[in-house]
Amino acid sequence: MAETTPPSRTGVPVGIASTTLSDDPGCWPSVLTSSMRCEIVKKGPVQIMDIEFPQNLDNPPRRFTKDSYKRTMKNGENIHRSWLVYSIHTDGVFCFPCTVFGKRERDNALTTCGYGGWKNLSYRLKKHECTKVHCDNVKKWHDLQRRLQTSTLIDQRQMELMQxxxxxxxxxxxxxxxxxxxxxxxxxxxxxxxxxxxxxxxxxxxxxxxxxxxxxxxxxxxxxxxxxxxxxxxxxSGVIQNEIIQLVGDKILQEIARRVHKAKYFSVIMDCTPDISHKEQLSVVLRIVNCETPVSIAEHFLGFVHVEDTTGKGLSEILLDQLEKHNLSISDCRGQSYDNGSNMMGHKQGVQARILELNNKALCIPCSSHTLNLVVSDAAKSSAPNNFFA
Structure with a gap:
């Protein structure tokens, strides 16, 4: 049979550690690290006084009272029990220094689940505060508290060196x-x-x-x-250099995508060229109106994409994949610009025709740089000697 966590007297499961250190000792984990102890001691014990404490199931029913936070001596003098803490989570009281610095003994409810025997509380507290273990833990508590206030922890220098x-x-x-x-x-x-x-x-x-x-x-x-x-x-090393280039490149692409999203509409410029290894590389550029002051026209290079299928269908699919990769929609495209190749500019199977089928607002304009090259080339051929281009 699976072991279950016993409920507390208020119906809340006992022993469930909180994800953050609260002021309630009933929510602290069973094992405290050094950093946790420092954090708890910095806050100090929080004694709850301004609530109506719940009654238990005794006959007659009893409850915790704030009078238990003080001890009345035989001469009538009242001594404040700063070490006593009430837990709303378990409806019990804890010894603050013994819970933080002492061993969590199963038979000592003041350090484990909280002591809730209100009938015998006065006797239990007087007996506990006279023990040597309690006095030693109180000394540890005040010693750590003083060191934290004066920044003179034993490992303070080590922590400074680490920082x-x-x-x-x-x-x-x-x-x-x-x-x-x-x-x-x-x-x-x-x-x-x-x-x-x-x-x-x-x-x-x-x-x-x-x-x-x-x-x-x-x-x-x-x-x-x-x-x-x-x-x-x-x-x-070279490995670190490449990794940094990759990380910086990813951040740049994220910023480009952010700017394109902010501009909403964009135009696409693409061109293919073989690299030194004769592999076809497709360059993809997005042109937008930069809406940030001052308003300007901006062109952003998304990168080179290796392509094996240079047909209109293959290049169109690569373009759509690149847009989807950056969470961009082809419906926001308002312009296309390519070279004069049939795979790009073909009226039936070219990239521009396939994109127009998806978005009839993505008007295509031939790339002026390629058009200029053709004009210069034609002019040079007509004015050159007959055997010049042979």
Whole structure:
């Protein structure tokens, strides 16, 4: 039979840990980490006084009262029990320092599920606060509280060093991304024939790192660690460079898609060309009216797409796939512009005809650059000698 969580006296299951640390000790997890203890001690015990406490099922029924937060001495003096906390979750009371710093003993309800025997509460509290375990936990509580207030924790220096290390690596990553983006913007090669720092053939990326290290303390410290072999992780390899380029490229495409969505309507410009390996590459450009002040015309390059089917049908499917990839609708297309090839401009099977079938508002205009090339070519042929183009 599956084990079930016993209900509390208020009908709420006991032992279910809250996802966040609340002020109610009945919601704390059974095992507290050091960070949890620090957070709880910073808040301190929260003593509830301004509610109507529920009655239990005793005969006659009894309830917790706020008078239990103080102890009356034989001489009539009242001492405040700052360590006593009432839990709404379990309708019981907890010993704050023993719950936070002590062992959760099964036979001690003050540290586990909350003590709810209101008839014997006064006797139980007097007996508990006189124990050595309770006194030791109270001392630990006040000691940690003082250290937190004065920032003199034993591991405070270790935490500061850890934070400095985190900030160092954040600074290194920011600079590496900035250098990669700077070189990629200018279409410059990143790597050379070697990948060693301070080698004259190590390429533009490492050369920029070396230059930055002369003036920037973060990169200077990073290079020092590499040279002294204090770290095996340096984020300067070609793999990291490619990964950063990919991540930055993805962010750029997301920004392009955002701007196109904001502009609503767009035009498409496409052209095919073989690369050095004789594979056909399709370039896709979107032209929009940038509605942000000042208003301007903008063209955004989505990238090269390798194509195997260069027919009108194949190119149309690639265009639609690219638009769908960026969550763009062909119904918002208001213009097309291609070269004069039949697969692009064909009136029956070309890309422009297939797109017009889907959206009759996507008017097609021949690319002026290709048209200009044909005009110049025809003019050159008519004025050149007969054997010039032979």
């Amino acid at each position: 400095l290390e985190v900030e160092h690596w954040k600074g290194v990553i920011r600079r590496v991304i900035a250098i990669v983006s700077h070189l990629a913007e200018r279409n410059q090669a990143l790597r050379g024939t070697t990948s060693t720092v301070y080698d004259r053939h190590n390429g533009n990326f490492l050369a920029q790192v070396e230059l930055l290290a002369q003036f920037d303390p973060v990169m200077n410290e990073h290079i020092r660690r590499i040279q002294c072999k204090e770290t095996k992780v340096h984020y300067l």
